[in-house]
Amino acid sequence: MKKFLKKIVYYLVLITIILEILVRLCYLGKDTPSRWVDSYQVEKWKPNQQGMSVTGNRRQNFSKYNINKAGFNSYREFIPSPHATEVALVGDSYIQGFHQDYTNSIGKKIEQQLPTVAIYEYGYAGYDFADQMHLIDAYKNDFKHIDHVIIYIKFSEDLQRGIYNVRIERLALESPKNKLLRSSKLLLYAKNIGVLDPPKRWIRRMLSYLTPSAPQKTSNTSEQKKIKPQKEINYLENFKQLVSTYHYNKQRYTLLLDTADTPALFLTYLKEHQFPYIDINEVLAPAIQPTTLIYDQHWNDHGRTLIAGQIATYLQKILP
């Protein structure tokens, strides 16, 4: 019996080591760059990192990323100058584009259509409007040279706060424990494909048995109907507050949004107060081919090409 148990442990250890090697050899586990908060209190990636972003069990999506000196994923360095035509694309993971090869980003696609314009992609997963406005404000010395700024915004996700502060929960991903976990590609791979979800759920369930919490109030349909407009009003207030705090420049800034996902309240406000915006739904909705990836909702190559084309057309109109 003891021999049997010993052998199980022995085999498990050996198999784990071999699997770790296999996962590394086949590049199944993705690389995760380190993040930090710079002296301007801007959260971003640590400069000069390279790696591979991998999605799916069998490496179904595989792309290279390159974090430049500014701490953003781009093939170029960001050196704004008063003598060049430059456009900043500010946004979350959609602009960051880890799901695509960094040499084939939206920015690169725009540059191919507008060869005299340099596109700086300030994309970082999880950035909301407060993060974006703080970034532009913190790097105002850079941004003052940039001719135009396009800000990608999703109403339901990016306006949940009206005041900027550093997101502690995101930085917790840089804890020594998480760093240690990340050092095992096998563990990272298992986590990404969902193998670790059942044990996590099991532990949560066990903990909930041990520490029973107060029953959650379930809101009925009529309550939910009331909550939704209230949320929209709150988000709009957050938008107004951030616009006012950071002196949003309507002449130099343009919002990039999908009107299909944006409530009429916000769209009406933008129109009434003359906030320029680009509606990506105009190109995504009529598309016959799929415009998003199969594993998540990020834009695929076709989606990015359509959006890049739309932005390029817009920039041609407004840039000198």
Add this chain to the structure above:
Amino acid sequence: MLFNSFNFLIFLPIVFISYWFLCRKSNKAQNILLLCASYFFYGMWDWRFLFLIIASTLVDFIVGKQLFLSQQQKNRKQWLWISIIFNLGILAYFKYVNFFIDSWIDFITLIGYTNTDYWSLNILLPVGISFYTFQTMSYTLDIYHRKLQPSKSFLEFATFVSFFPQLVAGPIEQASQLLPQLHQKRQFSYQQAKEGLQLILWGFFKKVAIADSIAFIVDDIFAHYTSHSASTLCLGAFLFSFQIYGDFSGYSDIAIGTAKLFGIELSSNFKFPYFSKNIREFWQRWHISLSNWFKYYVYIPLGGSKNNQITTLRNILIVFLVSGLWHGANWTFVVWGLLHFLLYIPSIFSIKKQVHHTKTYKNIWLRSLKEYSQILITFISITIAWIFFRAPSITEAFGYILQAITHLEIETYQHPMGYRMIDYFVVLVVFISYEYHIRKDERAPFEFSSPYARFIAYTLVIFGLLLFYEDHVDRSFIYFQF
């Protein structure tokens, strides 16, 4: 509790350690632990149905004793009928009531009556009811036929009925096979436990990397068969053949392997059925425990093949129809049984049937192109029959076949999630080749002379599990619904 759940991953080592460390000195303690674990295992689905198992156990335990004690044949028959009516009664109620109501309504509508008062009962099907009722019935039938003496211990009998590895989807054990093992104290055997773990690992591979990974494709093709051409529909049927095989034989392997961990040997349920050269051989390799049950308790009592060929045909037809209906309360299963009967007919008249029988169990290396062709033809026939098994109704099954016949075109099938289809073909080719390699013994999937080769095989199988693990599929076993 599912075998492929995290709960089971916690449950099994706890029961295993307790069994061998705390209960190793007494057979009674081992059985108490197994019984408690089995009731807990089953109760995790729905504790209310535990009462059904307990009732079934009590009735058959009492009937078994009375059958043994009764001297008069008339009394013995009465006791036997009590057991049969009770077991088939609960099976009929939980599994077939709505089927019979629906069929009756369909029938009266067909002959011209309009029915406005349509109703059916909202009955939950207890998991594994078809399996444990057949197992308990085998006990009383064996005692009735004086092949078995009743168990003296209720604990042993209750453990026999509810033994968790095979409780919900078999193998359906005959009492004469399992009860004597429960009567003795089990001694830990390193070899047996090792074989158990090997079978569990191989069973998981079949379930996760084969059945679950292709389930998504099969579901997609069967759900949208009207918009596909012959090539895709053939692919759907072909993949379903492997889905159901991987699912059910995977379950059986895990069940047999788990039982081995507790020092108990269950009978084999699958012996590489897709390498059969005719339908007769297929049924000697597919769901063997059910085939044997029908053979011993239906086919032989009906007269078997002792009389003329017409009677033999009748008996075989009855077995296939009942077997079809056993699988599910739907006419599709009856048609599936009928198809298998039709495919079975040639082998009844075959002069060489004994030769095939011998080859089945010796598993002689195939030598000729003829034999490969026989395997292929048998597999294609079985695959066509599976369409009826898989389709939600007979109309849809015929629609599926008709669509394939009328749209004889080749198209490129796209995975609904956009995954590479080549991955699935590669894993199936590897799987079929490996099963062909190990086909001499279905209970030894990792039989390598070199320990290094064995270790590599373990690692690759686990790696395969990771590569084809699907996070978002329904992981329950297909045969649980039966």
